[in-house]
Structure formats: C-alpha cells, structure tokens
Amino acid sequence: MFPSTRGLLMKFLISVLGGLQMLGGIAVLITAASSIHEILGAVSFGLGAICLALGTAIDRLEKLLPKTIEDTAIPSGTLELTGTTSRGWSQQ
Numbered sequence: 001m002f003p004s005t006r007g008l009l010m011k012f013l014i015s016v017l018g019g020l021q022m023l024g025g026i027a028v029l030i031t032a033a034s035s036i037h038e039i040l041g042a043v044s045f046g047l048g049a050i051c052l053a054l055g056t057a058i059d060r061l062e063k064l065l066p067k068t069i070e071d072t073a074i075p076s077g078t079l080e081l082t083g084t085t086s087r088g089w090s091q092q
Helices: 003-030 035-071
Strands: none
Touching: 003 035
C-alpha cells in the first residue's frame, strides 16, 4: 500500500469510527433508562467528537509533512561521524 493511501485510509477510518461513536452516544442518550446510561451516552458522544477532530488533525499534518521534510534536509557539507556502522557504533 502506498504511504499516501495509507494515510488517507487512516484518516477515513478514524473519522468514520468517530461518527459511529457519536451516533451510538446519541442512541444511548435517547433510550437512556437511568442516569448511568445518560453518562455513557454523553461520554461516547464526546469521545466520538475527539475522534473526528483527530481525523482532521491527521489530514492537516499530512498536508504539512512534505514541506517539513524538504525544509529539514541535511546540508550537503555536514560531516559524518566516524566509527559508526549502519546498525550503530562499531565495536572497536
């Protein structure tokens, strides 16, 4: 799976799950038989709203990511550390 597709799928799934959680919270609030059910519905609705906001935040961060990677490229004149290997420090 391509990275851009994976990010889009993650945003979509989190947003859909947040919406379903909000609908579930509303359904519990409508059919609440006691105060504990009302609390459960309110908490479920609130967490669903947080999931929707998380989906939006993921979308915004993915739009900023390519700009950030280009801006933080390592300069070509940077010295490399001696004594390192691809797996870390060499055993000398």
